Amino acid sequence: MFKQRNVVLLFVFAFLLSLFAACGDSGSSGDANSGNLTVWAMGAEGDNLKALADDFTKANPNIHVTVQAIPWSDAHSKLLTAVAGGQTPDVTLMGTTWMPEFAKMGALDTPPSDIDQNSFFPSTWSTTVYNGTSYGVPWYVDTRVLFYRTDIAQKAGITHAPQTWDELLADAKAMQQKGGAKYGINLGAKDWQELVPFIWQGGGDVYKDGKFTLNTPQTVQALSYYQSFFKQGLTPSSAPQNFDGIQAFVQGTHPMFISGSWNISAINQKSNGKLDGKWAVATLPKQNSMTSFVGGGDLAVFKNSSNKAAAWKFVKYLSQPDVQQKWYTIMQDMPAAKAAWDSGTLSTDKNMIVFRNQLNDAKAPPAIVKWQEVADSIDTNMEQVMLGKATPEQAAQSMQQNAESIGTGD
Structure with a gap:
């Protein structure tokens, strides 16, 4: 009985240790200018993100980005499995209401200091925040x-x-x-x-x-x-x-x-x-x-990514106003970055101007x-x-x- 109990305790300890390793900050920052990145994106965003990833690679030839498209119906369970097994992608699209769950696990990295939260609509930035700390960056936004x-x-x-x-x-x-x-x-x-x-x-x-x-x-x-x-x-x-x-x-x-x-x-x-x-x-x-x-999608970088520096570089690229404008032409996803609305179609389309005005008074669920x-x-x-x-x-x-x-x- 004593030996059997020890075996059980050792198994439990090993399991908890593996979870800690999976969720802890086990990855190095890596090189911001080189490396291989795996990005998960859901639904139509996953089907179309390769266009922006290819543009990013042209500007950063030493960074190779692989985009994996995942159905929204499978995404939550697939992310949970990836975290538990310590086999996460480097970057993922995250449903805004999922952010607290994965932040609580300790699975997500915090954005670098050179990402300015004031460049995003306050309501969209709030979707990345859990217990006072941001764990991602708003990518696209929707409001009603x-x-x-x-x-x-x-x-x-x-x-x-x-x-x-x-x-x-x-x-x-x-x-x-x-x-x-x-x-x-x-x-x-x-x-x-x-x-x-x-x-x-x-x-x-x-x-x-x-x-x-x-x-x-x-x-x-x-x-x-x-x-x-x-x-x-x-x-x-x-x-x-x-x-x-x-x-x-x-x-x-x-x-x-x-x-x-x-x-x-x-x-x-x-x-x-x-x-x-x-x-x-x-x-x-x-x-x-x-x-x-207000809802939409956030971009998150996992803590155990072996190349977090390049991962955040890709996230920052997707947050650039001109890139967000291009993404709007591809997907009609409304930009989370405020400056993306100041020129081009988004600044002149009468319907989109209404959505822009609504974003000034919009709120995310708790x-x-x-x-x-x-x-x-x-x-x-x-x-x-x-x-x-x-x-x-x-x-x-x-x-x-x-x-x-x-x-x-x-």
Whole structure:
């Protein structure tokens, strides 16, 4: 028994030691001007990043960059496995809500001092920060604005985009009753990324000063306001299987929705240009503020990279305004670097100017390890309200209780 116990203890010790080695600062800085880099990127970004990597290699011929494209659906588990096994890439694209989890593990390097956080939108830089320390650099950003059909608005007697909560509700009614649309707006019954900005706009929050703050008058107000669109039949209570919200917008049945810039190209493609001049985007309507959600993707360098200096050089290259502008032409990913918006298409395109203005009032979800679990609870309770199975007060209380039970994981 004694020997068996010793064997078990030795195994546990060895396992913990291996994890420490994997997550610790075991890699050397290396040479900033040479070496081999492995970069993981997800989805379409992974499919297209090679174009920028090739440009980087032309300018830095002694640095070879290999880009591995990974589906978003596999990325989180693949990153966890890589960290546990000490076989990470040098650089990775990281979902903004994943940053706290990997930072807590000790797996990520901190940016060098010559990366200026003030060159990025404050809301995007905040997605890299965990417990007061940054563990990456914002690469691309997304935020949500209001898409609306100007032709249907005009038919309904609406002369400008809604600027307040009251105007948004009134415009939805007018588009349905006077504009001939089936609904006034398309809202999700189970989408925290749509609901939480209404909490922020009303002066509330979901997490502040180390505590969850979901059971508040501001959360009840946001739920009640959001619910009014469902109660009055201004948005569908549920979406049929394979529902295409963009097609519904193009057809005019759902003349408003809240979403990101990727839908601009989707609208143009589905309408074949027939909607040109008949739709627009606007910053979110205001209550106390017009705060929107901000997300996107961050770039992180792993601590156990054998060539961190070259890895950060590549990250800094991707952060250059001219490179970010080129990436926008390739992917339509909005730049996280503020200077990238000061010239070229991004400075003149009327739709992108709206997104730029919205980024001045946008906020990221709290940087806590278990945020996704908390968000799932918000979704569940939110849906109960929209289906009429719970009151806003009951849902806010349940959200708070669930969040406290889940904890932060920090």
